[in-house]
Amino acid sequence: MSSGLGTDLLARLARATSRGAGSAGEIVAVVAPAPVVPAARLVAASASALPIVLFQAPRREGEEPLEVAGFGEAARVEGSGPGCLPSVTGAARRIFASLREERDADAGGAPGPRFVGGLSFQTESPRKEPWSAFADASFTLPRWLYVARAGEAWLWLLVHTGDLAPERSTIEAELVSIEAALGAATRPSSPLPPRGAGEGARIEGTSREAFCSLVREALAAIRARELDKVVPVAARRLSPARPLDARAAIARIAEAYAETTRFAVQRGDRVFLGASPERLVSRHGRVVSTDGLAGTTRRGEDDAALVRALLASPKERREHALVVEAIASALGPRCASLDVPEGPTIRSLPNVHHLWTPIRGALRDDTHVLSLVEALHPTPAVSGAPRERAKAWIAAHEPHARGWYTGAVGWFDAAGDGDFVVAIRAGLVSPDEAWLYxxxxxxxxxxxxxxxxxxxxxxxxxxxxxxxxxxAADPDLQASNGLP
Incomplete structure (x- = not known):
């Protein structure tokens, strides 16, 4: 592609910085229209060594999906311990206050800069491997931020005013790489999974026998009335015979599961990536939306019969109701109105069906989206009920650290709007290994x-x-009816 986008952005940056040196620590953000490409494909096409973030929302009725891809960091905010999200909110507000947006008329409608990141299932100190690079809560304000919505796209460049002169050649080189990735991403492709990646792989983690034993322990706690529900997690570490490519995996899962939210957050050489079917919460102005998603069956030859059985199952309906009740209890006091459907419908994915209750409300005030995340996370869909007892049971019984799996991933902006999903259908990937949960x-x-x-x-x-x-040639997987 031509270098028009790059020339345009650098010219806008020069004009913005010529208007004044700015205060110490000020971040200047300039934006220009960009080609419309799938955000995941852009990430996959990038040859840049800059760390990545991705949040690619699906189409939803009455909403304009937002796609976000980021490269590098203009700033990062992190928190640890029980108060991690309030500390992140405060730090982000201070950074937004030091940020000066410069928009020309052709980018007046561009969604503004935003932090992208996530948080862990439970706070943990110190954080165990393989999650040591991922804080309890960690969010990136990307140096390069691509945003697309409703058939339009823009590229933001965020630079600390004091860094412009010494880093100009670096900025120019990064821009060349991003332009090349945009050009590659405009060409349709269907990246297929490589064949034989499992050949010679070493597999460790939760076996069939170990997981069934964990379930039996959970049932004993439920029968003893210690818990109503608990969600144990199985972890598997796969060490391949050849290096893994996390960015290519992002593109594959994005194209195969377009009805989910595709996400990725990189820390060091590890990328946490996935395709979540479950929204935790979104806030746009005072409109709040969330999903009750619990109760699952695999897809099969007679899908209609499987769906009828799922809807009729007392066990699956009970599991689902606990989630919906917890969400309504958390959001009800914060909302002037809350619409909770009487019963679930079905959310179908290529591999499974879920019981699904979409919930929508109107907030009483301008509550920050991270406050809503704090109120809802973790839902009974990934922890159990009662919540604190379930979390304690999980900490005592699960042999592997979950890290950010069953945490939350999303974005928030200067207004406190944001969109978060439950971090499921995900794994932690580096060139040398993959942890799947x-x-x-x-x-x-x-x-x-x-x-x-x-x-x-x-x-x-x-x-x-x-x-x-x-x-699937692994005997342990064969024991589960040939999955995956």
């Missing part, structure tokens, strides 16, 4: 082998995206 909601009536088969179905998308579809 999946959980199952356990309530009275759960069957251990059936729950094990469910988690294998849930891991199938990530296995395929990484090229491990052939790993």
């Amino acid at each position: 999946a959980g199952a909601g356990i309530v009275e009536g759960s069957d251990p082998p059936a729950e094990y088969a469910e988690i294998r179905a849930k891991q199938a998308p990530m296995l395929a995206a990484l090229g491990f579809g052939d790993i």
Whole structure:
């Protein structure tokens, strides 16, 4: 592609900085229209070594999906411990206050700069491997921010005023790389998973026997009335015979699961990536939206019968109702009105069906989206009920650290608007290894082998995206009816 975008952005940056040196620590943000490309494809096409973030929302009725891809960092805010989100909110507000946007008329409608990142399932000190580079809560304000919405796209460049002169050659080189990626991303492609990635791979983690034993322990706690529900997670570490490509995996899973929110957050050489079907919460002005998503069955030849059985299952309906009740309890006091449908519908993905209750409300005030995240996270869909007892049971019984899996990933802007998903259908990927996770909601009536088969179905998308579809030859996976 031509260098018009690059020339335009650098010219705008020069004009912006010529208007004044700015205060110490000021960030100047300039923006220009950019080609419309799928955000995940842009990330996959980039040859830049800059760390990445991605949040690619699906189409939803009555909403304009927002796609965000970021490269590098203009700023990062992090928090640890129980008060991590309020500290992140305060730090981000101070950074937004030091940010000066410069827009020409052709970019007046561009969505503004925003932080992209996430948080862990539980706070943990110190954070264990393989999650040591991921703080309890961590958000990036990208140096290069691509945003697309409603058939338009823009590229933001955010620079500390004191860094412009010494880093000009670096900025120009980064821009050349991003322009090349935009050009490559405009060409349609269907990246296929490589064949045989599982050949020679070393596999460790939660076995069928170990997970079934964990489920039986959970059922014992439920029968003892210590818990109503708990969600144990199985972890698998895959060490491949050849290096893994996280960015290519992002493109594969994005194209295969377009009805989900595709996300990625990089820290060091590890990328946490996935395709979540479950919105935790979004805030746009005073409109708040969330999903109750719990109760699952695998897809099969007779999908209609499977859906009828899912809707009729007392066990699955009980599991789902606990999630919806918890969401309504958390959001009700914060909303002037809250619409909670009487019963669930079905959310179908290529590999599974879920019971789904979309919930929408009007906030009483301008509550920051991170305050809503704090109120809702973790929902019973990924922890259990009662929440604190379930979290304590998980900490005592799960053999592997979840890290950000079943945490939350999303974005927020200067107005306190934002969109977050529950970080499921995900894995942590580096060139040398991949950690894959999946959980199952356990309530009275759960069957251990059936729950094990469910988690294998849930891991199938990530296995395929990484090229491990052939790993079904593993005897432990064969024991779960051939999954994935």
